[in-house]
Amino acid sequence: MKLNRIIIIGLMLLLTFSLMAEKKFTDFKLENEKGESFQLKDFTGKSLIVVDFWASYCDPCKKALPHMDELNLKNDSVEVIAINIDNPRLKRKAMAYIKSHKYTFTTLYDSDAKVADKMRVTEIPYTFLLDNEGNILFEFSSGKADSHEVLAAEIAKALKANPQEEVKE
């Protein structure tokens, strides 16, 4: 009886502590168009990471990509990763789309939607803002007209909250 109580209390404490912890983005392993594998820890060189989920059939997603590119080019503190969730048979179209637009951000392909499913991305475009340890600072459905401005404001807020944040080399 005592042991049961201890186990129950232990499990409840574990659950409480775990739920109180900051929410983390999953440590994925995905490939780019050249078959090179990337993990989340490969992108922790800047203060903030923006992860944007998109697909080639989604017009609102494609509309948001130039803003992502601008963010990647103009903000030294931000690394943008675009995760494409087109199914495997449409992956080649997505690759051509990115290459033809000469986007500078890193595009990774999650054709089996493993990362999208784990992060519960049920509609696209969907964007996460992470700190350089992978903690989720902000997430939102980013297909609205002012989405890039909402994201810019959250980035400014995050940078202001941690102005001295050391950038990892």
Add this chain to the structure above:
Amino acid sequence: MIKKLTLLFFMIISIGIISADIYISGFNQADFIHRTAEDSLKNYFENELGVIVDYNNLSFGITFNAYLPKYEDDAPLAELRSRDLSYEWNERYLTYNGDNIGLKVGTLSESFGTGMTFRAYEDEDVDHDNRLEGAMTSFQYDRFKTKAIYGVTANKNNPDNNDSFAGAEFSMSHDYLTWGGSALQIREMVTATKYSDRQVFSSNLNLFFDFMDIYGEYAYSELETTEMTYGHGIYANSNIYLGDFTLSGFYKKFKNFNYDLNDLPTLNHADDVLDDYQEIGLDEEGAMGEITWDNSFAKLFTSYAEAWSSDYNYRLANGFIETSKQIGNNLLKVSYEHFEREDRDGGHWSKEVTPTASIDIPLDNSFSIYLKGDYTMIEEQHNFDSTREYIEPLLQTDFMYKNYAISFLTEAQAEDLSSLSDAEFWFGTTFKTEIMDNTSLNLFAGKQKGGKVCQNGTCKEVKPFEGIKVEITTKF
């Protein structure tokens, strides 16, 4: 008392330390469905709970679904009772993800390459689920990658029995190319006492340069039943990048390459199959060409595809052209699509012509309006009968204000414009908002025709439906 307090203190400290590395995340999605169709039970309730526990490189996930009763479009009314509670584990897995080695046991959604030889996945929107229950291991060293899978999936004709799958894939990447191959064996139930064995071997090559890329994949299949059937699949694609222009070419050829655990490219802009009643991959060949012109002045995209069976009994043609222009903050789009299919021996033929115009008007940073109009003209003939002509106009209006989004979609089917008053109408409203941090509300009311719809800034596939759906999703 002191002993108990000391024990509790140490327990809190040690659990606090352990839980620093444990992350529990998940979601809960509750759906209430009120279906207004006459032969329906009317009210349904569904709940889906997903929990993922991560501890360093280990991850454990479950998804649990409960239905009261399970909603199915074609379930006979006599078998539905409002008190019938059913539940299922939709997904269970345990994974280990190391830098070089990965292991997974449980429910597997996986594919090899482009999915031409193997793809196991679930798509709830179209009621597709051929995921495997089994185990997978992957290994990566420098530029070499490999993975091996063994699993079973329910036979599509006899769900109480399983088909089995075993397969392995490898790939090597270099500076300008990747190459690889795969081999797989599928044991599929044909009758209650008989299984067929299929072996598939494939190879692929991908070359990429700044100005162009080329991809080719060839697969060979042997199917052993009472006799041996040989099949093959070819898929190729090349893209050329010339300044503002991108030229793309695609080719496919499949012969006796029809099985349940692959996903073949359709190669047409409408993403439709050669024929609705012939098995995909049995006998088809096709090509598609695309030109994209992307300039600061305007954008133009054009695509043309043809597909045919070897005896030309089945034929498909699909042309599409779209231009878009940014005028101030407003985005104007105009497109035209032509889709034609024929089954000569069956006397089936259909042609759809669809001009579309849309405009996206952001009035200020927090308020935007999106307007879209389609006008599809359809001609079709079935079983050599006389040709029937009708129209399917569509009007869509989306309003987005801060965290609120509402969309009105009206579709109709009529003989012609003059008989619109007698037309069949589908009118649906979708409302979406965030009701709390990490909790969203989706509401649909009305009648929807089904298909891929983009509303309120997001896109998804929907099934035909009439009634009310309320969906509350919470992430934690």
